[in-house]
Amino acid sequence: MTDPSPPPDATDIMTVVHKAIGGIELEPAEKREIWRFTQRELPYLWSQRTSYFILGSYRDPYIRRLRAVQNELTKQLGAYPFIMGDLLELPTDRLNTFDIMFSLLATYSDYIIGVFEKESGGEAPELGEIDDPPYFGKSYVFPRDYTWVTDANLESKQHVIQAALEIAFADDLSEEAAQSKIESLVANAQDSDLDINKQEIVEVIDDRVDEGESPAAYSWVHLNKFRKFELHDQCFPWTTEEELRTTVDELPSPTPRPEWEASEEQ
Missing domain, CATH: 3.40.50.450 (Rossmann fold)
Known part of the structure; x- marks a missing residue:
C-alpha cells in the first residue's frame, strides 16, 4: 500500500x-x-x-x-x-x-x-x-x-410532560395517587393556557413503559x-x-x- x-x-x-x-x-x-x-x-x-x-x-x-x-x-x-x-x-x-x-x-x-x-x-x-x-x-x-425549572411555574408543554413523567415513575406513589397528581398537573397547565390534555400525557407515559425506560x-x-x-x-x-x-x-x-x-x- x-x-x-x-x-x-x-x-x-x-x-x-x-x-x-x-x-x-x-x-x-x-x-x-x-x-x-x-x-x-x-x-x-x-x-x-x-x-x-x-x-x-x-x-x-x-x-x-x-x-x-x-x-x-x-x-x-x-x-x-x-x-x-x-x-x-x-x-x-x-x-x-x-x-x-x-x-x-x-x-x-x-x-x-x-x-x-x-x-x-x-x-x-x-x-x-x-x-x-x-x-x-x-x-x-x-x-x-x-427542562430548566427554577420555580413551581409550568411554562411550556415540555415542563408539563417532564413533571408528569417524574410523577408516573416515582417509587413512593401508588398508581391511584400518581393519576390524581397528573390530573391536577394537567388542570393547572390548562388554567395557565397551555395547549395540552391528559391523553397526550398518558400516551407519552405508556410509550416509556413499553420501552422499559425511565425518564x-x-x-x-x-x-x-x-x-x-x-x-x-x-x-x-x-x-x-x-x-x-x-x-x-x-x-x-x-x-x-x-x-x-x-x-x-x-
Whole structure:
C-alpha cells in the first residue's frame, strides 16, 4: 500500500492534532495513519455539502435515536450527516485516538449535533468539549426530557410532560395517587393556557413503559450546560422519537439553498 502524502493544509491539520494530544511528538507511522484518515474522511467535510457531526451513545436503544437524526438530515438536499463510529478508525496503540478523530471532525464540520438521554457514557465528555470555543458556536444539543425549572411555574408543554413523567415513575406513589397528581398537573397547565390534555400525557407515559425506560436523569453539571445552550437558542428538548425527528427541522439548513426552493418562496 502506498504511503499517503500530507494534504495541502497539513500544517493546519497538525495544529489540531498536536493540540488534541498535548504536543506529543508523532512517530512516522502515526503521521501516516493520520494522513490516511484525513484523506479518507475530511474531503467530505470540505465539500460543498453541509456537514453535521452527530454525537451520542452508540449503545442500543440510544443509537436508534442517532440514526433517526441522521436519517432526517439525509433527506435534506446538500446535507452530509455522519456518526464517528461509522468512519475509518485510526489504528494507533500509543495515542489517544478518540481525541484526534474528534478534534479533526469537530474542527472541520459545519455543525455539531449532540443527542443526550443520560448522564453517563462517552457522550458525557463530548458535551464538555462542545460547550466552549471553538465548537460552541456551531453546536446544538437535543437532551431528552430536559427542562430548566427554577420555580413551581409550568411554562411550556415540555415542563408539563417532564413533571408528569417524574410523577408516573416515582417509587413512593401508588398508581391511584400518581393519576390524581397528573390530573391536577394537567388542570393547572390548562388554567395557565397551555395547549395540552391528559391523553397526550398518558400516551407519552405508556410509550416509556413499553420501552422499559425511565425518564432521563442528568447531573447538575449537565443541566447547567444544557441551560447555556438553551439561552443561546441552541437547545432542543424532546420526549418521543417522533418529536426528535420533527425537532431536527430547527437546525440550520444546508447551504446554499437550492434554486428551486427560492423560486417557490417568491
